Amino acid sequence: MAAGDPVEAVVPAWWQQMLTSQRREAQRILAELLAVRGMMPLLMKARNGGHWTPEEKEEIVSHLRRMAHLSPYLIALMLPGSVFLLPAYAWWLDRRRLNRQD
Numbered sequence: 001m002a003a004g005d006p007v008e009a010v011v012p013a014w015w016q017q018m019l020t021s022q023r024r025e026a027q028r029i030l031a032e033l034l035a036v037r038g039m040m041p042l043l044m045k046a047r048n049g050g051h052w053t054p055e056e057k058e059e060i061v062s063h064l065r066r067m068a069h070l071s072p073y074l075i076a077l078m079l080p081g082s083v084f085l086l087p088a089y090a091w092w093l094d095r096r097r098l099n100r101q102d
Contacts, residue, residue, distance in 0.1 A: 018087045025090040039063040
């Protein structure tokens with residue numbers, strides 16, 4: 001929506017904020033999932049008889065950490081009505097709010 005759009009005046013500010021928050025978190029989740037895409041070939045290397053180098057082991061650990069940070073989102077997305085709760089989860093998981101006074 002463009003600034004000054006007539007539809008923007010009809011939609012409550014809290015709803016706009018919720019939609020903006022939902023879009024931001026959806027983009028973050030997508031970016032994290034795309035970053036973990038290379039994990040499967042790396043895991044299959046050991047299964048196919050190869051050996052991991054120390055760098056590859058570090059990469060696996062970093063992928064697992066990324067996935068661990070996503071797990072609350074993934075659990076929340078499986079629950080009924082979770083799309084409506086996603087902004088609340090985003091607020092709850094937002095570490096920056098701990099530094100603010102609001």
